[in-house]
Amino acid sequence: MSEHEIFVYSSYALGALILAVLVIWLWVDRNATVKELARLEDMGIRRRSDRSDSSDHSDATAKADGIVQ
Amino acid sequence: MSDTIIKDTSQKKQGALTALANPTRFMGLSGKLLPWFIALAIIVTAVGLFYGWRAPEDYQQGITVRIMYIHVPAAWFAMFSYTVMAISALGVLIWRHPLADVSIRAAAPIGAAFTLLCLVTGSLWGRPMWGTYWVWDARLTSVFVLLIMYLGIMALQRAMEDPAKAARPVALLVLVGFINIPIIKFSVDFWNTLHQPASVIRLDGPTIHPSMLWPLLIVAVGFTFLFLAMHLAGMRNEVRRRRAASMRIAGARGKTASAATAVLEG
Numbered sequence: 001m002s003e004h005e006i007f008v009y010s011s012y013a014l015g016a017l018i019l020a021v022l023v024i025w026l027w028v029d030r031n032a033t034v035k036e037l038a039r040l041e042d043m044g045i046r047r048r049s050d051r052s053d054s055s056d057h058s059d060a061t062a063k064a065d066g067i068v069q
Numbered sequence: 070m071s072d073t074i075i076k077d078t079s080q081k082k083q084g085a086l087t088a089l090a091n092p093t094r095f096m097g098l099s100g101k102l103l104p105w106f107i108a109l110a111i112i113v114t115a116v117g118l119f120y121g122w123r124a125p126e127d128y129q130q131g132i133t134v135r136i137m138y139i140h141v142p143a144a145w146f147a148m149f150s151y152t153v154m155a156i157s158a159l160g161v162l163i164w165r166h167p168l169a170d171v172s173i174r175a176a177a178p179i180g181a182a183f184t185l186l187c188l189v190t191g192s193l194w195g196r197p198m199w200g201t202y203w204v205w206d207a208r209l210t211s212v213f214v215l216l217i218m219y220l221g222i223m224a225l226q227r228a229m230e231d232p233a234k235a236a237r238p239v240a241l242l243v244l245v246g247f248i249n250i251p252i253i254k255f256s257v258d259f260w261n262t263l264h265q266p267a268s269v270i271r272l273d274g275p276t277i278h279p280s281m282l283w284p285l286l287i288v289a290v291g292f293t294f295l296f297l298a299m300h301l302a303g304m305r306n307e308v309r310r311r312r313a314a315s316m317r318i319a320g321a322r323g324k325t326a327s328a329a330t331a332v333l334e335g
Contacts, residue, residue: 004133004197011136011190015143018189019295022182026302033309040313045320047312 106298114291121284150180158240175303181219207256208264
């Protein structure tokens, strides 16, 4: 093993660690938000779009998106 | 007649754009694309790194040239993530679309991670090649400033409880900070730096031997899918989080969600 190999392996190990932490955080966040939405729906709270029968509703919301922050 | 055609065309264009920006359609489309982006990110990056490790060692750098296969794409995507945030900031300020703010929120931690990856791997390359882990030259310092800016933007986003209120100041900060991107790119030309000048993206073509250039470009394509996958995943998380916040408010009031947050309901 050359004296420089340790720097190469350390780079790849730290690179994998940084990306793994990011991916795990995204996965944990995904599970938490999915659970929270399911919990709220179980409580009987519905989003406006779920209450609307109109198929044009999403288009109307999209228009609103352009003007409402 | 021609006026009518022009009018119709512009209406169609606007319709297509708003349709793409509709949060519900975004969630549907991104949900379908995400598994493909994840698979492509893993496969293409693995193929690029495999060929990178099979490529010959550099006659001067020896084995440490292999750090380049992650350092350079990480540096590119550290800057690309910020560019995506700057374009999204325009979306916040001009079109005031909440999905644009969601995009900034999702891209910031990814950009910060790529910047950290770039700094760490560069530092580990610098020790054997330059004899030091760190030097305050223009390239290294401007990339370090980029990391600080990512952290500052993430802090500002979380300083205000209502994301709708934080969107505009965050977008302004992102746009002001974009000046750092050309500074990073041209720092090696403007100033006398220890960091070498560009060897891939330059007007007279790459100066790297194809045996090393191709694996590098393949890893860069892999990182493109990695960025897309993580950005979409982050955006989907943020949309869900805002929908939940909107539903909590609606639940507390016992009626439909407020206009400020309802826009993400789709």
